[in-house]
Amino acid sequence: xxxxxxxxxxxxxxxxxxxxxADILDGDGYKVLTAERGMEALKKLEDLPEISLVISDMNMxxxxxxxxxxxxxxxxxxxxxxxxxGNSEISVAIAALNKGANDYLIKDENINETITISxxxxxxxxxxKLQNIQLMENLAQKNRxxxxxxxxxxxxxxxxxxxxxxxxxxxTGIYYRPxxxxxxxxxxxxxxxxxxxxxxGDISGHxxxxxxxxxxxxxxxxSLGQTMENPxxxxxxxxxxxxxxxxxxxxxxxxxxxxxxxxxxxxxVVSAGHNxxxxxxxxxxxxxxxxxxxxxxxxxxxxxxxxxPFNPGSTLFLYTDGLVEAxxxxxxxxxxxxxxxxxxxxxxxxxxxxxxxREVSDFCGGRxxxxxxxxxxxxx
Amino acid sequence: MDMKLEMDGEVAVLIPEGNLVASKVESFNxxxxxxxxxxxxFVLLDMSRIDxxxxxxxxxxxxxxxxxxxxxxxLVCAALKDNVQKVFRVTWADQKIPVAATxxxxxxxxxxxxxx
Numbered sequence: 001x002x003x004x005x006x007x008x009x010x011x012x013x014x015x016x017x018x019x020x021x022a023d024i025l026d027g028d029g030y031k032v033l034t035a036e037r038g039m040e041a042l043k044k045l046e047d048l049p050e051i052s053l054v055i056s057d058m059n060m061x062x063x064x065x066x067x068x069x070x071x072x073x074x075x076x077x078x079x080x081x082x083x084x085x086g087n088s089e090i091s092v093a094i095a096a097l098n099k100g101a102n103d104y105l106i107k108d109e110n111i112n113e114t115i116t117i118s119x120x121x122x123x124x125x126x127x128x129k130l131q132n133i134q135l136m137e138n139l140a141q142k143n144r145x146x147x148x149x150x151x152x153x154x155x156x157x158x159x160x161x162x163x164x165x166x167x168x169x170x171x172t173g174i175y176y177r178p179x180x181x182x183x184x185x186x187x188x189x190x191x192x193x194x195x196x197x198x199x200x201g202d203i204s205g206h207x208x209x210x211x212x213x214x215x216x217x218x219x220x221x222x223s224l225g226q227t228m229e230n231p232x233x234x235x236x237x238x239x240x241x242x243x244x245x246x247x248x249x250x251x252x253x254x255x256x257x258x259x260x261x262x263x264x265x266x267x268x269v270v271s272a273g274h275n276x277x278x279x280x281x282x283x284x285x286x287x288x289x290x291x292x293x294x295x296x297x298x299x300x301x302x303x304x305x306x307x308x309p310f311n312p313g314s315t316l317f318l319y320t321d322g323l324v325e326a327x328x329x330x331x332x333x334x335x336x337x338x339x340x341x342x343x344x345x346x347x348x349x350x351x352x353x354x355x356x357x358r359e360v361s362d363f364c365g366g367r368x369x370x371x372x373x374x375x376x377x378x379x380x
Numbered sequence: 381m382d383m384k385l386e387m388d389g390e391v392a393v394l395i396p397e398g399n400l401v402a403s404k405v406e407s408f409n410x411x412x413x414x415x416x417x418x419x420x421x422f423v424l425l426d427m428s429r430i431d432x433x434x435x436x437x438x439x440x441x442x443x444x445x446x447x448x449x450x451x452x453x454x455l456v457c458a459a460l461k462d463n464v465q466k467v468f469r470v471t472w473a474d475q476k477i478p479v480a481a482t483x484x485x486x487x488x489x490x491x492x493x494x495x496x
Contacts, residue, residue, distance in 0.1 A: 252471075298476070
């Protein structure tokens with residue numbers, strides 16, 4: 001005799017039917033328990049959690065089949081239930097299924113065949129259901145782990161960036177928000193012996209790999225800035241390293257890199273495919289367009305260096321495309337309003353950034369699809 | 381992403397439609413693979429139906445260009461909308477890939493490049 005296919009509970013007030021079903025199912029390898037009444041069945045279900053399926057008659061004294069289904073489901077059990085009856089009315093079948101039965105069989109001359117098929121079918125469905133629940137739980141667990149990892153990565157990334165800068169002779173305003181906890185934007189300022197370096201960059205994409213490249217770039221530019229003064233040399237060296245690192249990934253970096261010669265008040269700018277940089281000198285706004293391609297495409301690429309006066313009182317405004325590509329409900333981009341806002345907003349850099357953030361948030365309804373970074377620097 | 385293929389002599393004209401953004405890059409690549417396979421030589425990417433391109437989309441176009449030119453082929457992008465043109469201009473992608481104002485200009489550019 002086969003064993004181990006599961007424990008079944010047959011509930012019927014007719015001992016002849018119970019014994020007949022027990023014989024059939026026992027021969028198929030199931031362990032079969034019986035109960036004559038609904039209350040007895042409920043007690044056995046409570047005491048014996050190994051019961052994996054209930055086969056119940058519909059018409060029984062004290063508690064009928066529908067009431068038994070209701071009581072089982074009310075107890076929180078989702079054990080599969082097959083209902084048997086001599087009544088071929090479809091309404092009874094529907095009522096049983098609505099109450100939570102898994103299948104419905106007529107007690108007729110074919111019952112010895114149909115019961116085996118029904119039990120196997122219902123057990124198989126129950127097995128699949130349990131597997132699905134397990135898979136969903138595994139997926140939810142993976143998602144929780146992933147969320148935890150991203151939260152941790154987000155904290156690490158936030159610590160990499162200089163959210164508060166203390167630069168002697170300057171006021172700064174900064175806003176940084178990745179679109180999806182971690183992002184590819186970065187910015188920095190670095191004081192060296194004769195100059196100050198400012199930079200802002202944006203790694204393509206918003207994936208974990210973008211965040212990883214961002215972290216590498218941040219360290220790389222810190223290191224290059226300590227040893228080189230010329231922005232073109234720095235950008236050229238960085239491009240060669242990035243081309244080697246990114247290889248065929250298709251990723252690239254847009255970057256605006258500036259050095260300020262403090263003695264001569266000259267700002268030297270290299271913009272590698274980055275959005276325009278704005279420089280306010282009194283009432284004039286200088287729009288500094290990109291001076292060459294993005295980094296990471298070709299190790300032999302070259303850039304033009306542009307020079308501008310950057311005197312006390314001047315303000316430099318850097319940002320990533322999350323600002324200008326923010327869209328309103330008419331699908332218009334914020335870019336068209338940026339210069340007007342920059343001219344209108346008065347106050348120190350932190351107020352400039354805060355006001356601009358409020359305006360762009362109002363414009364796009366707070367819906368940002370990209371990382372957003374703003375970095376304003378005023379020379380005192 | 382929806383993409384049509386029309387042949388103009390030996391030139392495969394691909395016409396993608398929609399926003400070429402991070403979430404569409406995989407289907408952009410698989411549609412290219414399905415339509416022109418790995419052995420294509422001359423492709424014109426008609427971008428007249430691309431409304432917006434983000435950095436991931438530009439990645440995909442640059443990778444496509446790399447595959448095309450790496451195999452001795454040519455990729456020409458044509459009919460870029462203002463938004464897309466701006467991204468090409470700012471990043472200097474228009475200096476890396478031949479770009480034409482219209483599809484017919486693109487086909488003419490392709491003929492000239494093939495003649496070189």
